[in-house]
Amino acid sequence: VQLQACGGGLVQAGGSLRLSCAASGSSFSTYNMGWFRQAPGKEREFVAAITWNGGSTYYADSVKGRFTISRDNAKNTVYLQMNSLKPEDTAVYYCAADRAAWYGSRWSRPYEYDYWGQGTLVTVSS
Numbered sequence: 001v002q003l004q005a006c007g008g009g010l011v012q013a014g015g016s017l018r019l020s021c022a023a024s025g026s027s028f029s030t031y032n033m034g035w036f037r038q039a040p041g042k043e044r045e046f047v048a049a050i051t052w053n054g055g056s057t058y059y060a061d062s063v064k065g066r067f068t069i070s071r072d073n074a075k076n077t078v079y080l081q082m083n084s085l086k087p088e089d090t091a092v093y094y095c096a097a098d099r100a101a102w103y104g105s106r107w108s109r110p111y112e113y114d115y116w117g118q119g120t121l122v123t124v125s126s
Contacts, residue, residue, distance in 0.1 A: 001025045001115050005095045008120030011085055015124070019080040021095030021117055029053075029073040032098045035080045036110055037091035037122075047093070048080060049107035058107050063089075085124045092119040 007019040019035070034049035048069035049058045057069050066085075071078040078095060096113035098106070106112050 001027065001031065001097055003095050003097060003115055003117035005093065005117040005120040008093060008122045010123045010125065013085060013087055013124055013126050015085050016081070016083045017085065017122060019082065019093055019095075019120060019122075021078045021080075023076045023078075023097065025076075028076040028097075030099070031115075032100075032102055032107065033069075033071060033078040034096045034098065034107055034113060035069060035078075035093060036096060037089075037093045038119075039091040042091075044094070044110050046108040046110070049102075050078065051102065056102075060108075082122070085122075087124045087126045090122060090124050092121050094119045 002024040003021055005021045032051050035047040036044050037047050038044040046060050050069045050071055054071050066083050068081040095117040097115040098113045
């Protein structure tokens, strides 16, 4: 599957953005999906994840209550709604797809994912 992320940009602190990740192929609805981010000089970190049917969602503590992950399997797209943005949210955001069933905290580990999008830059000014 190929993933294409978009929706990043420059926003002031307190503002909102919605990221989208469009997937090619007919098997999107069978993939668990995640969003990760990587700030300059830092490791890639987990942001949010959603199961193949949207039945379960998971969030990093740093974004809980501000970000919402969702998906539309009919459109082969996963979204990340980001509200109350902070300067520390500045990073390149990546979407990723995982073919395997989730257990434990698998969704939070980037090396468990099989496919990655190219990333979209989010910059939050103070």
